[in-house]
Amino acid sequence: MDISSILQGGYQHPLSRSWQGRRQLTKSMFMYPIFITDDPDASVEIPSLPGQRRWGVNKLEGFLGPLVQKGLKSVILFGVPLTCEKDHRGTPADDPNGPVIQAISTLRRLFPSLYIAVDVCLCEYTSHGHCGVLHEDGTINTEPSVERLAEVAVNYAKAGAHCVAPSDMMDGRVKAIKTALIRSGLGNKCTLMSYAAKFASSLYGPFRDAAGSAPSFGDRKCYQLPPSARGLARRAIQRDTAEGADIIMVKPALPYLDIIADAAQLTPDHPIACYQVSGEFAMIHAGAKAGVYVLRTMAFESVEGMVRAGATLILSYFTPDFLDWLDEA
Numbered sequence: 001m002d003i004s005s006i007l008q009g010g011y012q013h014p015l016s017r018s019w020q021g022r023r024q025l026t027k028s029m030f031m032y033p034i035f036i037t038d039d040p041d042a043s044v045e046i047p048s049l050p051g052q053r054r055w056g057v058n059k060l061e062g063f064l065g066p067l068v069q070k071g072l073k074s075v076i077l078f079g080v081p082l083t084c085e086k087d088h089r090g091t092p093a094d095d096p097n098g099p100v101i102q103a104i105s106t107l108r109r110l111f112p113s114l115y116i117a118v119d120v121c122l123c124e125y126t127s128h129g130h131c132g133v134l135h136e137d138g139t140i141n142t143e144p145s146v147e148r149l150a151e152v153a154v155n156y157a158k159a160g161a162h163c164v165a166p167s168d169m170m171d172g173r174v175k176a177i178k179t180a181l182i183r184s185g186l187g188n189k190c191t192l193m194s195y196a197a198k199f200a201s202s203l204y205g206p207f208r209d210a211a212g213s214a215p216s217f218g219d220r221k222c223y224q225l226p227p228s229a230r231g232l233a234r235r236a237i238q239r240d241t242a243e244g245a246d247i248i249m250v251k252p253a254l255p256y257l258d259i260i261a262d263a264a265q266l267t268p269d270h271p272i273a274c275y276q277v278s279g280e281f282a283m284i285h286a287g288a289k290a291g292v293y294v295l296r297t298m299a300f301e302s303v304e305g306m307v308r309a310g311a312t313l314i315l316s317y318f319t320p321d322f323l324d325w326l327d328e329a
Ligand SMILES: NCc1[nH]cc(CCC(=O)O)c1CC(=O)O
Pocket: 119, 121, 123, 131, 167, 168, 203, 204, 205, 206, 207, 208, 213, 220, 276, 277, 278, 279
């Protein structure tokens, strides 16, 4: 089966069907990022992300049950391995006993209606903390990187992920992942959401704290986009669509509303996601604390801007708040 033949991966689930065309703010537009660690009983505060924690698999029921009751429709999982042995190829990423694979099957069992997306990247699992496999000189080795990422994505899909979301920014990984999903018979069962336009941003700091994924040397500027590079972002959006992405994402969100609008114009027939990243969330909290604005009002203004620019799906740490706020609104 050819990449251009596959449409069903993008609407295999009632929720992914709802993302195929809708504009006003609803609960189903929010996807909640969650950090899963390998101590099954963990519930540990993340100081730089107000209200967010690292969770162990045994705590997921108590943590998410009340949110699902309030209308939580989807989550995106990030693994935070603290005790395992990291290596050059990120072996723990798809360890069947590791936190992510365990969380996928636990959540599928506990919450049959919850849509489970999983971040696909190697930085949380490599000894060097970069998002791909490296050459001896520390530069990215693209071929083995995309091979490994595709293998990890297929293992998440096999474990029951409704959606895999590569955030690594290696060239060619969307095509490699889509092809591998098709070969495994999962092409029409799993959505591929590409972090297509992901910029090298200062706004990832709290996340790197939370996930322990800061690179041990250098930075990510050779694979994440330069903040001023609108042209590269447009090319990446078009490339990833051609390579088989079902959903296009822009990240961060607020400083890149023009890119969201570009995505909506370039690929009007795809759902457009944006990620209100850890630094955006922390910044809105800090501003509210300093008396610059009221938290809730600013949070609404930020996501309304994203929807106005063309986003149909928002990844946000404010998701639990919006489940309350949208009831009150
Ligand atoms: N591939 C790693 C990854 N996946 C999601 C985020 C950021 C999310 C956030 O800041 O909330 C990052 C950070 C990075 O690229 O260093």
